[in-house]
Amino acid sequence: MKTVTQDRPYSQTLTRLREAGLRPTRQRLALGRLLFDGGDRHVTAEALHEEAQAAGVSVSLATVYNTLHQFTEAHLLREVVVDSARTYFDTNVSDHHHFFLENSGSLMDIDGNKIAITGLPQAPDGTDVARVDVIVRLQGTPRAAE
Template identity: 45%
Template sequence: MDRLHKRLARAGLLPTRQRKAIAGLLFTDGDRHLTADELYAEAREAGLRVSRATVYNTLHAFVNGGLLREVPIEPDRSYFDTNPEHACHVYFDDTRQLIEVRLDPGELRRLARRLGGIDPERLSVVIHVRGAPPPRLARRLRAAHRH
């Protein structure tokens, strides 16, 4: 059994040919943030014969299986994050770029204490910024997007 097959099976998902192909696009290049339409374009470019509906359904199955996190940006726009852990994201409205800011576990514990000692199941924060990323960050984003 290959690595992707095992990963899908551990998430309780039937490892179909299409799911394995889409998982291969998503999970072989480190942490990524992309929309369903971007993944659909990648799949077509890679020669996968999948419909847009299959891509959407597969992404939502992966979210439900804990393999991805959906990051809603606007009512009609979501990104899918291949790192489903606690995260803070910064979204640049003008360039439609999303970056992840890793959270220190200590910060999460302090936040939980401030909220009355609750134990959050998951934390997801999106900070919207007008304009484009600063030059140093823009270079990092371009380098990451080349993968």
């Protein structure tokens, strides 16, 4: 008896796209699968594009950009601003923060429940806090870790 998961490798992504009101095109399914099958990931547009090529998925860089932005609007991804040179997209959309390895340009999640920030001043009148980002910038190379 075959497992259901093997029969429907795209199912998770398909459902996510449907729920987001995005047509499940070949490109979006393939990119969605690369992004969501497996653990949490941090990607740049260029990196995802190369990964798609390597996986034999033909998709233009423009579409990678479009898709990443659409996924972000649909809250399937979120943008992480850590480096003014490039934009990172994070598949973990829950409350969390980041370690940023400045040498390699890679990111690691810090669970949002684990840390607490106290003493934050009130937001100015007329404004609302959209989000609080904590970025721990690291120097050096981690031993035996991704």
